[in-house]
Amino acid sequence: xxxxxxxxxxxxxxxxxxxxxxxxxxxxxxxxxxxxxxxxxxxxxxxxxxxxxxxxxxxxxxxxxxxxxxxxxxxxxxxxxxxxxxxxxxxxxxxxxxxxxxxxxxxxxxxxxxxxxxxxxxxxxxxxxxxxxxxxxxxxxxxxxxxxxxxxxxxxxxxxxxxxxxxxxxxxxxxxxxxxxxxxxxxxxxxxxxxxxxxxxxxxxxxxxxxxxxxxxxxxxxxxxxxxxxxxxxxxxxxxxxxxxxxxxxxxxxxxxxxxxxxxxxxxxxxxxxxxxxxxxxxxxxxxxxxxxxxxxxxxxxxxxxxxxxxxxxxxxxxxxxxxxxxxxxxxxxxxxxxxxxxxxxxxxxxxxxxxxxxxxxxxxxxxxxxxxxxxxxxxxxxxxx
Numbered sequence: 501x502x503x504x505x506x507x508x509x510x511x512x513x514x515x516x517x518x519x520x521x522x523x524x525x526x527x528x529x530x531x532x533x534x535x536x537x538x539x540x541x542x543x544x545x546x547x548x549x550x551x552x553x554x555x556x557x558x559x560x561x562x563x564x565x566x567x568x569x570x571x572x573x574x575x576x577x578x579x580x581x582x583x584x585x586x587x588x589x590x591x592x593x594x595x596x597x598x599x600x601x602x603x604x605x606x607x608x609x610x611x612x613x614x615x616x617x618x619x620x621x622x623x624x625x626x627x628x629x630x631x632x633x634x635x636x637x638x639x640x641x642x643x644x645x646x647x648x649x650x651x652x653x654x655x656x657x658x659x660x661x662x663x664x665x666x667x668x669x670x671x672x673x674x675x676x677x678x679x680x681x682x683x684x685x686x687x688x689x690x691x692x693x694x695x696x697x698x699x700x701x702x703x704x705x706x707x708x709x710x711x712x713x714x715x716x717x718x719x720x721x722x723x724x725x726x727x728x729x730x731x732x733x734x735x736x737x738x739x740x741x742x743x744x745x746x747x748x749x750x751x752x753x754x755x756x757x758x759x760x761x762x763x764x765x766x767x768x769x770x771x772x773x774x775x776x777x778x779x780x781x782x783x784x785x786x787x788x789x790x791x792x793x794x795x796x797x798x799x800x801x802x803x804x805x806x807x808x809x810x811x812x813x814x815x816x817x818x819x820x821x822x823x824x825x826x827x828x829x830x831x832x833x834x835x836x837x838x839x840x841x842x843x844x845x846x847x848x849x850x851x852x853x854x855x856x857x858x859x860x861x862x863x864x865x866x867x868x869x870x871x872x873x874x875x876x877x878x879x880x881x882x883x884x885x886x
Contacts, residue, residue: 521549551586581618583617595617598626658687664694715733
């Protein structure tokens with residue numbers, strides 16, 4: 501039958517170059533051609549296999565001259581060799597060659613936590629060509645169990661408030677994943693991720709950005725915050741209920757339109773340019789316009805004024821009452837108790853003869869006749885007088 505193969509862990513490689521050299525938390529530089537000194541593996545040539553114990557923290561390895569193993573070192577031409585790297589703990593590990601190529605190994609249980617690298621040696625440099633396989637399938641699990649600890653997964657949370665510091669193992673005593681499902685079936689869910697640039701205890705803010713995915717699955721809304729800004733997600737099936745975010749320098753930048761600062765009470769959806777809607781627009785119980793609004797070519801809302809022309813000289817404005825202006829001249833003003841016509845007005849004949857509300861100092865005709873009779877009776881020389 502086929503021969504079984506296994507590699508044992510080495511703290512001192514010695515002559516057993518078939519084993520894996522073990523490194524614990526820290527930053528290391530190893531040279532595959534070195535047989536003594538700190539760049540060697542315990543004063544011996546390093547084997548083409550490294551095991552990272554990241555239980556207590558991350559491991560960072562720079563591997564120089566990766567093509568210079570025991571065989572290649574005796575030859576002067578380029579070779580292609582294989583080096584294996586395995587992360588066996590709960591933190592991140594990184595591998596870098598002396599040409600600056602950097603590869604990341606996530607924690608144990610994540611796809612890509614173990615990888616084989618090909619080392620291509622040319623002109624004295626060892627170049628690592630690695631495979632850290634990932635898939636688009638992300639399993640989901642509740643924080644009460646450990647399903648989310650075994651693979652690329654989404655962590656399901658349902659508590660009303662969830663403050664997570666990504667520097668520490670705060671998700672079931674493990675480092676959190678970068679995908680979260682907000683189960684809002686019973687209540688709104690608020691998630692706060694501080695130090696989002698940390699990936700399994702290692703700060704990536706100086707070397708790159710992290711990608712996050714958030715989704716709401718219940719009938720209530722959800723919010724995601726980085727401690728500075730708050731992004732709002734709609735209930736499932738009623739708008740934008742999921743978003744992708746990029747974390748750079750501990751701050752999230754998300755695809756959700758509705759955002760506010762942590763000190764503000766209401767999130768506002770912002771758009772960088774114009775908005776076009778092909779059908780009707782449904783608003784809530786009230787319409788709030790915080791600044792300038794233009795409807796069509798000329799009708800505009802600006803502060804307390806409804807403007808009817810593009811030059812903004814003909815408008816209606818509310819200021820302790822309703823006032824109408826035409827060509828910047830006030831023509832009519834109305835308050836709760838009275839109304840006033842300003843300037844020169846011409847009355848339509850039909851309106852004048854039929855509607856006394858547009859006439860000033862109007863009194864019944866009978867009252868006018870009585871007053872005339874009284875005046876005539878008291879005048880000297882009037883008929884019927886003394």
